[in-house]
Amino acid sequence: MGRKTEQNMRTYHRYLGFFLAGIMAVYAISGIVLTFRNTDFLKKEVQIEKKLGIGLEAEALGSALGKRGFKIEKQEGDIVYFKGGTYNKITGQSSYTEMKMPVILDNMNNLHKMHSGHPLYWLNIIFGIALLFFSVSAFWMFRPKTTIFKKGLYFALGGMLLTVILLFV
Known part of the structure; x- marks a missing residue:
């Protein structure tokens, strides 16, 4: 060259x-x-309220929430409990916490x-x-x-x- x-x-x-x-x-x-x-390095806890479809089963609920490896911990009546949150099968209302990075x-x-x-x-x-x-x-x-x-x-x-x-x- x-x-x-x-x-x-x-x-x-x-x-x-x-x-x-x-x-x-x-x-x-x-x-x-x-x-x-x-890990949770640099992440902060964020509370999320989300309206989802009504009567979702475990797989559909995990998909709607965008969570991999989603598992239901317990169910009491119409309230479904999962790690960090809940979902109401009648209203479709979900409330949960997520660890998020700064924007x-x-x-x-x-x-x-x-x-x-x-x-x-x-x-x-x-x-x-x-x-x-x-x-x-x-x-x-x-x-x-x-x-x-x-x-x-x-x-x-x-x-x-x-x-x-x-x-x-």
Whole structure:
């Protein structure tokens, strides 16, 4: 590769890095927060009142509440008790508590976990391509004959080995 290609890659890498700095920070923060998603770390208790369909059975009730692994704890007359709340089969009224993240962290996590059904999923694809470009263009930051480039190759090899190990653990 010539000097011009090296210079262009450095320029693209630099300005794309500046442009995507904010979204990379969001992904970094939400990635750390998502590590603790099975705990109540940073979550606060929120009371929810919801009108649901009348006479729902266990499976339909869990689905209407959006709860995975939903289980009814007990039923007394028309009142159904489940973890953190109740449901009235006659009125359809449900009252329960949930642990929720602050709005900004919840939005960050939703952006991080976006899927193809979301209208903005293509932004995640573009961001993924940009990160792939960063990982490849980093090899054009220094000339191949320099010591720093050769040391960089050792670090890259170490990072690749660590990634392979993590994939099989």
